[in-house]
Amino acid sequence: MQNYLSSERQDRVYLDYNATTPHAACLKNQWTSWLSIYGNPSSIHQDSRWPKTLIREARQKIARHLNCSPLEIIFNSGASEGNNSVLKSVWATFGKNRPEMLISQVEHPSVVKTAEYLTTQGAIIHWIPVNRSGQIDLNFIDQHLSDKTSLVSVMFANNETGTIFPIQQISQKAHAHGAFMHSDCVQILGKHDIQFTELQLDYATFSAHKFYSLKGTGFVYVKKTSSWIPLIHGGGQERGRRGGTENVLGIAVLHTVLDLLPEASIRIEQMKKLRDSMESRILSCLSDVSVTAIESERLGNTSSLVIAGVDGETLLMSLDLKGFSVSTGAACSSGNPEPSPVLLAMGLTRNEAQSSLRVSLGWETTEEQIVDFVNTLAEVVQKLRQLHINEKVENVSEKSK
Numbered sequence: 001m002q003n004y005l006s007s008e009r010q011d012r013v014y015l016d017y018n019a020t021t022p023h024a025a026c027l028k029n030q031w032t033s034w035l036s037i038y039g040n041p042s043s044i045h046q047d048s049r050w051p052k053t054l055i056r057e058a059r060q061k062i063a064r065h066l067n068c069s070p071l072e073i074i075f076n077s078g079a080s081e082g083n084n085s086v087l088k089s090v091w092a093t094f095g096k097n098r099p100e101m102l103i104s105q106v107e108h109p110s111v112v113k114t115a116e117y118l119t120t121q122g123a124i125i126h127w128i129p130v131n132r133s134g135q136i137d138l139n140f141i142d143q144h145l146s147d148k149t150s151l152v153s154v155m156f157a158n159n160e161t162g163t164i165f166p167i168q169q170i171s172q173k174a175h176a177h178g179a180f181m182h183s184d185c186v187q188i189l190g191k192h193d194i195q196f197t198e199l200q201l202d203y204a205t206f207s208a209h210k211f212y213s214l215k216g217t218g219f220v221y222v223k224k225t226s227s228w229i230p231l232i233h234g235g236g237q238e239r240g241r242r243g244g245t246e247n248v249l250g251i252a253v254l255h256t257v258l259d260l261l262p263e264a265s266i267r268i269e270q271m272k273k274l275r276d277s278m279e280s281r282i283l284s285c286l287s288d289v290s291v292t293a294i295e296s297e298r299l300g301n302t303s304s305l306v307i308a309g310v311d312g313e314t315l316l317m318s319l320d321l322k323g324f325s326v327s328t329g330a331a332c333s334s335g336n337p338e339p340s341p342v343l344l345a346m347g348l349t350r351n352e353a354q355s356s357l358r359v360s361l362g363w364e365t366t367e368e369q370i371v372d373f374v375n376t377l378a379e380v381v382q383k384l385r386q387l388h389i390n391e392k393v394e395n396v397s398e399k400s401k
C-alpha cells in the first residue's frame with residue numbers, strides 16, 4: 001500500500017485528505033509523455049487529435065462510473081466553479097417565476113456565498129438546519145418546498161464532519177414539487193461507495209484534486225433534462241456549455257487516476273477501520289474529547305474532534321511542528337479566526353468550535369502513522385492543557401497581589 005501513491009515525504013504524516021489528496025504515483029510514468037500534449041483540442045489539425053481523444057475517453061470513463069451518458073458530463077475548473085454554475089444557471093432559468101431555493105446550512109462556501117449573492121438578485125433562500133449530530137431537518141424541507149422552489153441543494157457528505165445526508169430521499173421530495181436537485185459530491189470519490197444513479201440528482205459537482213489528481217480540474221454532471229445556462233461563455237467547448245480551452249493535462253491525469261476506482265471499496269473499508277481505531281484510541285487516552293456527529297452515518301475517513309481546554313489553531317500548529325498535517329475545519333477558511341460556520345450551525349458553542357480538529361485519512365494512511373499520531377496528539381494536548389492551567393493560576397495570583 002505504501003509507495004502506491006506519491007506522498008513521498010517520509011518525515012511527515014499527511015492527515016488532511018478532505019482538503020486535498022497527494023498525486024497518485026501511477027502518474028509518474030506518464031508525466032513526461034503528457035508534456036508533449038500541446039495541441040488545442042478544438043483545432044482541426046492532427047496535433048489536436050491526442051488531446052481530443054483524451055478528453056473524450058475521460059468523459060466516457062466518468063460516465064461509465066456514474067452510469068450516465070458522456071453528454072451529461074461538463075469539464076470545468078473544479079467544484080467551486082461547478083457549484084457557482086449550477087446555482088446561477090437555475091436562477092437564470094427560473095428567476096422570479098420560481099425564486100426560492102432550499103440549501104443546507106452546512107454547505108461549502110462556494111454554495112453558501114453564491115446563494116447569498118443570488119439573494120441580492122431577488123432569490124429567496126431557505127437555509128435547511130441540521131441538528132447537533134449533523135442530521136438534516138427533513139420536516140423543514142417538507143414545510144418549505146412549494147411550486148416556488150427551483151432548486152434544493154444538499155451536499156452528499158460534509159467535508160468537515162463527514163456526515164452523509166439522505167440525498168435520495170431529499171431528491172424525491174424536491175422532484176415531487178417540480179424542483180431540481182443538486183448535490184456537491186466532492187467528498188464521494190474514493191471515500192464512499194455509492195450507486196450514483198440511486199441519488200436521483202439533476203446536478204452533481206466534483207473536483208479532481210480530492211481524488212489523487214490535479215487542482216484546477218473538475219466536472220459537473222448535468223442530467224439531460226436539467227436546464228443549463230453557462231457561467232462562462234466563450235468558444236464552443238463542452239458543446240457550448242462551458243467556454244474556455246479545456247485543461248487537457250488535468251483531464252488526462254484524472255483519466256488515469258480513475259483507473260484506481262475498482263480498488264475503492266477495499267481502500268474505503270481500510271480507512272474506516274483505521275479511523276474507528278484512531279477514535280477509540282483517542283477517546284481512551286484523552287479525557288474531555290468528543291467526536292462530532294459520531295451517532296450519524298459518516299464518511300469512513302473523517303473524524304471531527306472537539307478537544308476541551310485547547311485552542312484548535314494552537315493545537316494544529318503544534319502538531320504541524322511535530323510533522324502532522326491536520327486541519328481545524330475547511331482549508332479554505334484557514335487564516336480565518338472565526339469558528340467553523342458548519343460546527344456553529346450544528347449547535348456547537350463558539351468555544352467548542354474553536355477547540356475542534358479535523359483529521360481526514362486517505363488510501364495510503366497506515367496503522368503505524370495513526371498510532372504515532374494518537375501518541376503525539378495525547379502528548380501535545382496534555383502539554384497545552386497544563387499550560388492553560390498554569391496561565392490561569394498565574395492570572396489569579398497576579399490579581400490577588
Ligand code: PLP
Nearest residue numbers: 078079080081108159184186207
Ligand atoms: N465542495 C466541497 C465539499 C469541498 O470540500 C471543496 C473543497 O474544499 C469544494 C467544494 C471546492 O472544490 P474546488 O477546490 O475544486 O473548487
